[in-house]
Amino acid sequence: MTASLHLDLGLLLQLLLLTCWQTPGLVGATVPAAPVNVSVTQLRAHSAMVTWNVPQGDTVIGYSISQQRQDGLMQRSIREVNTSSRWCVLWDLDEDTHYSVQVQSVGPQDDSQPSRAVHFRTLEKSDHYPAGVLDHNEPAMEGLGMTPHLQTGELLIITTVLLLWAAVIALFCRQYDIIKDNDSNSCKEKAKRPLVRAPPPYYSTSAGSSPIYHNGAVRSSRLHRASSSISIIRV
Missing domain, CATH: 1.20.5 (Single alpha-helices involved in coiled-coils or other helix-helix interfaces)
Known part of the structure; x- marks a missing residue:
């Protein structure tokens, strides 16, 4: 028994x-590990983008983001499920303000531990920094590996556009100089040409006319030029 x-x-x-x-x-119940490689990119005066990676082997169905101003005046939580996204846009931020953000992976049963806090500062409206530039003075900043790629791509685009504009301007100036030189040569050729004067008119009488006698004077029946007529006077 x-x-x-x-x-x-x-x-x-x-x-x-x-x-x-x-x-x-x-x-x-097993929970996923905390997200890694959390970074803040695409900084603007009123928005920023958070990106992260999930360790391999974890089953993740969403994410949860905790956003907080460093002065403690504002806190916000963003939670998305049934998604495989590894990025999120933070909106309605204050310009020139320091924030911290943490990311959690949402598993089928429970959420992971929060990631390490990432600090960033939004830009001012007058700032013109390239997209993806972070505040390098922040000691806890992560994910800076994406910034050089973004800067390099933008610099290549800007350089290409500037070179195209320079080529167009140079071509235009060259064509303008050619047209100007052609016009100048045409004017010089016209100035070198001699002036052709028309011969004085000739006055002649008809071939069948007879000599004219007037007061004992005889004129030739053919007067080639009015200025060369001859008069003969008999005594």
Whole structure:
């Protein structure tokens, strides 16, 4: 009887442990690890982007973000489930203000531990920093590896645009100089050409006309030029 009772208690204990192992929500449920490589990019005066990575092997169905001003005047929580996104945009921020943000992974049963707090400062409206530039004076800043890539891409685009504009301006100036030189050469050629004067008009009478006598004077029947006419006077 005693042996049978010990056997029943042992079997019951094994069944209880097996049931707890198959139902993590009851005892010892596993939770995902905290997100890693948390970084803040795309800083603006009133917005910023938070990105992170999830360790391999963890089952994650969403994320939870805690945002807080360092002066303690504002706190905000953002929670998204049924998503595989690894980024989130923080909006409605105050310009030139220091914030801290923490990210948690949402698992099927429970949330992970919060990540290490990341501090950042929003820009002023007058600032013109490239997208992705963080406040390097913050000691807890993470994820700076993305910043050089963003800066390099933007610099390449700006340099390409400037080179194209320079090429267009140079081509325009060259065409303008060619047109100007052609106009100048045409004017010089016109100035070097001699002026052609028209010959004076000739006046002549008809070939069948007879000599004209007037007061003893005889004129030639053909007058080639009015200025060269000859008059003969007989005594």
